[in-house]
Amino acid sequence: MADKLKPDWAGEDFLSRCVNRLIESKPLYRLMKNQARQVLINTATKKGIPWREDCQKLEQSPAKSLFEQINNPKVTYPDYYLVPFHAYDEGNLCWQAAFEADSATHSMALRVWKNENLTPEVAQNRLRGNFQQVIENYSPKVVRDILDIGCSVGISTLNLHRYYSQRQTQGNVPVKTVGLDLSPYMLAVAKVKDERQEIAQWVHGLAEKTDFPANSFDVITIQFTLHELPGKASTEIFAEALRILRPGGVLAILDNNPASPVIQNLPPALFVLMKSTEPWSDDYYTFDVESALRQVGFEYKTTVPSDPRHRTIIAIKS
Numbered sequence: 001m002a003d004k005l006k007p008d009w010a011g012e013d014f015l016s017r018c019v020n021r022l023i024e025s026k027p028l029y030r031l032m033k034n035q036a037r038q039v040l041i042n043t044a045t046k047k048g049i050p051w052r053e054d055c056q057k058l059e060q061s062p063a064k065s066l067f068e069q070i071n072n073p074k075v076t077y078p079d080y081y082l083v084p085f086h087a088y089d090e091g092n093l094c095w096q097a098a099f100e101a102d103s104a105t106h107s108m109a110l111r112v113w114k115n116e117n118l119t120p121e122v123a124q125n126r127l128r129g130n131f132q133q134v135i136e137n138y139s140p141k142v143v144r145d146i147l148d149i150g151c152s153v154g155i156s157t158l159n160l161h162r163y164y165s166q167r168q169t170q171g172n173v174p175v176k177t178v179g180l181d182l183s184p185y186m187l188a189v190a191k192v193k194d195e196r197q198e199i200a201q202w203v204h205g206l207a208e209k210t211d212f213p214a215n216s217f218d219v220i221t222i223q224f225t226l227h228e229l230p231g232k233a234s235t236e237i238f239a240e241a242l243r244i245l246r247p248g249g250v251l252a253i254l255d256n257n258p259a260s261p262v263i264q265n266l267p268p269a270l271f272v273l274m275k276s277t278e279p280w281s282d283d284y285y286t287f288d289v290e291s292a293l294r295q296v297g298f299e300y301k302t303t304v305p306s307d308p309r310h311r312t313i314i315a316i317k318s
């Protein structure tokens with residue numbers, strides 16, 4: 001039997017439609033959302049992530065005072081972004097989401113190897129390291145400019161920047177990395193966490209239509225962002241990435257792998273929660289990323305299951 005391309009709980013399958021009916025009920029959604037939060041925080045704390053302490057530290061950090069400096073008042077938010085998300089009524093546009101993003105990202109990495117008793121840092125480095133290993137085979141020899149689309153609080157951006165900076169120390173080529181996100185709250189936290197100011201710029205903007213000139217970057221990544229988007233927005237972002245990449249430059253995507261047995265066999269409680277807190281799940285799990293990349297003009301290269309839950313997709317601007 002051919003491998004299944006997507007889970008039965010996504011798309012138009014009977015199971016998926018039943019789940020969608022279930023989560024349409026507002027009181028039930030509210031109940032599930034609050035329970036999901038508690039479970040997430042308690043599990044993370046048990047695994048060694050100081051969730052509440054980290055949030056308090058950020059609350060007292062200069063993040064809020066950086067908001068005006070980072071916020072671009074000309075940004076117009078698309079409708080798909082202005083919906084409740086990850087159990088936050090204001091989605092990514094609030095302090096609570098930004099203060100909890102770091103802990104939530106470490107929790108996500110720990111889930112990948114949940115039976116191995118890893119520390120959050122080891123799991124995070126392994127997750128990003130596997131991704132970088134795949135990109136390495138397609139990267140230009142010299143990488144000067146990098147863009148991380150949907151950078152959130154900067155974990156993906158800093159990992160990427162440090163990888164390429166170390167890779168090129170012998171040639172003494174400086175690497176300039178930019179993080180782009182639509183949430184000024186996330187970016188304010190990213191700026192606080194970028195203590196040594198390694199990142200050249202944290203930019204508040206829409207990935208579908210950036211202000212970067214054509215041919216600006218050697219490497220562009222989109223990590224854990226596509227599953228938050230409708231397919232149409234992803235396709236528009238690919239077209240914009242193609243415009244701002246240099247010829248020979250690489251686009252690398254890291255996200256949930258719809259073909260992964262772990263994702264396909266998620267326990268019902270988990271996929272119901274996931275679908276109820278990530279409103280574009282059906283779109284993502286049925287979206288043909290590879291075709292969309294080709295459609296906008298990329299040379300699609302490969303899709304690799306870079307860990308048990310996630311896939312890395314590579315495309316080149318020829």
Ligand SMILES: C[S@@+](CC[C@H](N)C(=O)[O-])C[C@H]1O[C@@H](n2cnc3c(N)ncnc32)[C@H](O)[C@@H]1O
Nearest residue numbers: 092150151152156181182183206207223224225
């Ligand atoms: C789950 S987070 C990404 C996490 C991060 N890249 C990592 O790997 O740890 C997704 C991010 O994408 C951002 N985002 C969603 N739609 C966007 C868009 N159209 N343009 C720019 N950023 C967007 C959200 O604000 C959010 O911070």
